[in-house]
Amino acid sequence: MLKNIDIKPQRKNSTEQCIHERSFQYKPYNNLKYLVVGILFGIVFVKAEVISWFRIQEMFRLQSFHMYGVIGSAVLVGMISVFIIKKFNIKTIHGEKIVFNSKKFNKGQIYGGLIFGLGWALTGACPGPLFAQIGTGATVISITLLSAVAGTWFYGFLRDKLPH
Amino acid sequence: MIEFIKQPWPWYVAGPLIGLTVPLLLILGNKSFGISSSLRHICAACMPANIPFFKYDWKKEVWNLFFVTGIFVGGVVAVHLVPNTDPIVINPDLAEELGGYGINNYTNLVPIDIMNWETLFTLKGFILMVIGGFFVGFGTRYAGGCTSGHAIMGLSNLQWPSLVATISFMVGGFIMANLILPFILSL
Numbered sequence: 001m002l003k004n005i006d007i008k009p010q011r012k013n014s015t016e017q018c019i020h021e022r023s024f025q026y027k028p029y030n031n032l033k034y035l036v037v038g039i040l041f042g043i044v045f046v047k048a049e050v051i052s053w054f055r056i057q058e059m060f061r062l063q064s065f066h067m068y069g070v071i072g073s074a075v076l077v078g079m080i081s082v083f084i085i086k087k088f089n090i091k092t093i094h095g096e097k098i099v100f101n102s103k104k105f106n107k108g109q110i111y112g113g114l115i116f117g118l119g120w121a122l123t124g125a126c127p128g129p130l131f132a133q134i135g136t137g138a139t140v141i142s143i144t145l146l147s148a149v150a151g152t153w154f155y156g157f158l159r160d161k162l163p164h
Numbered sequence: 165m166i167e168f169i170k171q172p173w174p175w176y177v178a179g180p181l182i183g184l185t186v187p188l189l190l191i192l193g194n195k196s197f198g199i200s201s202s203l204r205h206i207c208a209a210c211m212p213a214n215i216p217f218f219k220y221d222w223k224k225e226v227w228n229l230f231f232v233t234g235i236f237v238g239g240v241v242a243v244h245l246v247p248n249t250d251p252i253v254i255n256p257d258l259a260e261e262l263g264g265y266g267i268n269n270y271t272n273l274v275p276i277d278i279m280n281w282e283t284l285f286t287l288k289g290f291i292l293m294v295i296g297g298f299f300v301g302f303g304t305r306y307a308g309g310c311t312s313g314h315a316i317m318g319l320s321n322l323q324w325p326s327l328v329a330t331i332s333f334m335v336g337g338f339i340m341a342n343l344i345l346p347f348i349l350s351l
Contacts, residue, residue, distance in 0.1 A: 033192050034230040035237070041185055042238015047169075047246065048178030051239075052273045054254045057262075060334075060341030063255035069175030070182065071315060077183025078197075078320030085187060098190050100321050103308065109329040112306025113314075117336015119299025121345060122292050124274065126311040127304060128199040130297070131232045135239020138274045140281050144297035151301025152203040156217035162306065 045132040053124025060121050106164040112155075119151075172248050186320050195227055198313030200304035202232040265349040278349070288351040307332065 045051045050070055058064035084090065085098055092098060120126055123144055125133060130148060133141045155162075189195040205222045206229070212218035251270035262268075267277045283289030304310040307329045309318065315333065318326020 030193070031227050031230040034189075034195070034227045035234040037185065037188055037192070038231040038234015038236075039238040039241060040234075041182070041231075042235035043242045043246070044173070044178050044181045044238075045235065046239055046242035046273070047248065048173040048175065049248070049252060049273065050178060050182075052252055053275050053279070054252050054258070054262075054270065056337075057341060058255050058258055060337045061255075061258060063258050066175050070179040071311070073176060073179030074183035074316050075319045077180045078186040078316055079322070081183065081187035081190075082320045082322075085190060090191065092191055092194050094193065096194055099194055101196060102321075103314075103318055103323040103325040105325040105328065106308075108306045108308060109314075109325050110332050112303045112308070113329045113332025114303070114336040114339075115299050116303025116307055116310065117333040117338075118340045118344070119296045119301075119303055119336075120311075120333060121337040121340035122296030122348070123300055125300070126199070127203060127300060128232070128235055128310070128312055130300070131235040132239035132242075133274055135236040135241075136243045136273055138272065138276075138279070140279060140284055140293065141274065143284060144293045144300075147294045147297030148301030148304075149203050149206050151298040151303070152200075152305045153207045153211060153213075153215075153218075153301075154298070155302045155305040156204070156207060156215045157213075159215075159217050 041128075042132045042135060045129060046136060051125060051129035051132045051136075056120065056124040108162070108164050111163065169246050170249060172252075182316065183320070186317055189231075193227065196313070197317040198228070198309055199232060199235075200301075200310040200313060201225065202228045203301050204305060205229055262349075267349075286351075288348060291348050291351075303336075 048070060049055050050067070055064065055067055059067035082100070086100075090098060116126075123130070125141070125144070127148060130141055130145045134145065186197045189197050204218070205225050208218040208220060208222035252273075254270065262275070265278075267275050269275065269277050278288060279293060280289075284293055300310075307314065309326070309329065311330075311333065314323075314326040314329040319330065
C-alpha cells in the first residue's frame with residue numbers, strides 16, 4: 001500500500017505498488033461497491049458512538065471499556081479473517097490472489113504516532129470518524145478535515161527533512 | 165428489531181462489524197483497509213505542488229475516496245434513518261470534569277458547546293479543531309497509517325511496526341487527554 005512507501009521518494013514505489021490493481025481500476029461502477037462498504041461502515045461508526053468525542057475522552061482516561069472492546073474485537077475478527085484468507089488461499093471476487101503488504105519499521109511510526117495521538121485526543125476523531133461526523137451534521141468538522149489535509153500536505157512537503 | 169437498531173450498538177456488535185471490513189475489502193478487490201491514505205490522495209489530486217510524495221497516479225487509488233465518501237454518507241443515513249435518540253451516557257467522573265469547563269450538551273457526537281462555527285474563531289476552538297486536525301493529518305501520514313491502517317489492518321496481519329504505531333497513538337492520546345487538554349479546555 002501507499003502508506004508503506006519507502007523513505008526515498010525517487011524510487012518508483014508508487015507505480016510498483018499498484019501493479020496488482022490494474023485491470024478493474026478504471027471502471028467507475030467497480031468503485032461503487034466501496035461506496036456501499038463505506039456507507040455501512042459509517043452507519044456502524046455512528047450507531048456505536050465510535051465517532052463520539054466523549055467516547056474517545058473516556059478511552060484516554062480509562063473510564064470506559066467501550067472503545068477498547070470495539071477496537072479489540074475488531075482486531076480479533078480481522079486477525080482471524082486474515083488467517084483464514086491465507087490458510088485457505090481465498091481469492092478476490094475477480095479471482096485474483098489476495099496480496100498482503102508488510103509494514104517496514106521506521107521512526108515515523110513513533111514520532112508520527114505520538115503526534116497523531118495528540119491530535120486524536122484533541123479532535124476526538126481519527127480520519128475516518130471526521131468524515132462521518134460531518135455527515136451527522138457537525139459541519140464545522142469540515143474545517144478539521146481540511147486542516148488534516150493540510151497536515152498531510154505539510155508532511156509531504158517536509159518529508160525529506162524529517163527523521164525516519 | 166427496529167427498536168434494537170435504533171439504540172446505540174454495544175461494542176461486541178460494532179467491533180466485529182468493523183473487523184469484517186478487513187476481509188470484505190480484500191475479497192472485493194484486494195484493498196487493504198486504511199482511511200488516512202485518502203487525505204494523501206486528496207493532496208495528490210488537488211495540490212501536488214511538484215512534491216515527490218504526491219507525484220503518483222492517485223486515480224489508481226480512487227476506491228479509497230469512494231470509501232470515505234461512503235463513510236460521510238453513512239453518517240447522513242444513520243442520523244436520519246436510525247438515530248440514537250437519547251443523549252450519550254458517559255462516565256460520571258468525565259461528566260463532572262467536563263461540566264467544570266462548561267461542557268454539558270451531550271446530544272451530539274461532538275461537544276457542540278466547544279465545537280461550533282462561533283468557537284472556531286476562539287483560541288480554544290482553534291486549538292481543538294484546526295491544530296487538532298493538523299496533528300491528525302500530519303501524524304497519521306508520518307506514522308504511515310491511522311487506527312484503521314495500523315491498529316486494525318496492520319495488527320490483523322501481525323505487523324509489529326503497526327503495534328509500535330498503535331502504542332504511540334495511545335501514548336500521545338493519554339498525554340494529551342490527561343496532561344495537556346485540561347489547560348486547553350480552561351482557556
